[in-house]
Amino acid sequence: MSFTLATWNINSVRLRKGLVEKLLNEEAPDVLCLQECKSPVDKIPTEGFAELGYTHMVARGEKGYNGVAILSRLPLEEAGAEDFAGLGHARHIAARLENGVTVHNFYVPAGGDVPDREVNVKFGQKLDYLTEMRDRFHAEKPEKSILVGDLNIAPREDDVWSHKQLLKVVSHTPIEVEHLGQTQEAGGWVDITRKDLPEGQLYSWWSYRARDWDAADKGRRLDHVWATPDIANAAHSSRILRAARGWEKPSDHAPVFATFDL
Known part of the structure; x- marks a missing residue:
């Protein structure tokens, strides 16, 4: 069985219903x-x-606010939803496909503007959320699983337009990158996008604040597709649909794709 999966921060599914339908019609992922x-x-x-x-x-x-959904052409059943850090937010949903693969869909807190938990509660919540994700994966090692979503961190130097200029900007600070790395390591997760596209600048988000986002190209790779080691080698054809950022009244995120032969 081969299926293509996409992840997309849509920034209001009702406001951008037409864009979701455009993606489903033109790109036809099996799971979104x-x-x-x-x-x-x-x-x-x-x-x-x-x-x-x-x-x-x-x-x-x-x-x-928040909210996560998994749309599918393939039959699936709900496989849980976690409220990490006890925020009471709708930030996680999991589903199990008929082939036994579990898909986790996450929306990690953005963390506000100031990377200091002493003065910014939201930044502390983000770190706590990642810590609880890490602890869960340590306690219950995932198998035959895919983790996707807006993780709100660009971990690599080439996941941002300027590593040096963003070191003190939320989403690329060393402490966030460390927390995300620990979460990834705890589950043994493989970064599928970078497995397939290991070299060069790669972005999935461009700010609304840029007058011409495409020309400025000050992007960050905040959206991710991970898989457990037992199925990671079945993944291929990763891509980011940059063109979607230029659609009419777009989300500030672009969809990220990967295909799995399982």
Whole structure:
């Protein structure tokens, strides 16, 4: 069985329903993981997605904030949802496909603007969230699993437009990179995107603040696809659909794809 999976921070699934449908129609991933849906589950516009063949969904939602959903053409069942750091936020949902693969969809807290937990509660929440993810993967080693989502950290020097200029900017600070690395190591997760695309600058997010995001190209790779070692070698064809950042009224994130032959 071969299937293609995509992850995308959509920044409001209701506002950008048309963009989701455009992606499903033009790119046709078998599974699409969305973050920052900003919608209660019962308000997610599933009818249009179902008409395109995406008749399966598991989701966690809340009004106006956060929210994660997994849309699929393939049958799946919910496999849990965690509230790491006890924030009460809809930031994680898991689903199990018929081939036994578990897909975890995460929206890690952004962390605010100041990288200091003493003056910025949100930064502390981000670090605590990652710590609890790490501890869970230590305690329950994942197998036959894929982890995707907006992890809100660009870990490598070539995952940002300027390593030197962003060292003190939230999403690329050494302490965040360290926490993400510990989380990845705890589960034995393989960074599939970088396995397939090991060299060069690679971004999935460009700020709305840039007058011409494409020309400025001050991006960061905040969106990730990981897999456990037992299935990592089955992954290939990773790509980031940069063009989606230029669609009308876009999300500030671009979708990230990978295909698995399992």
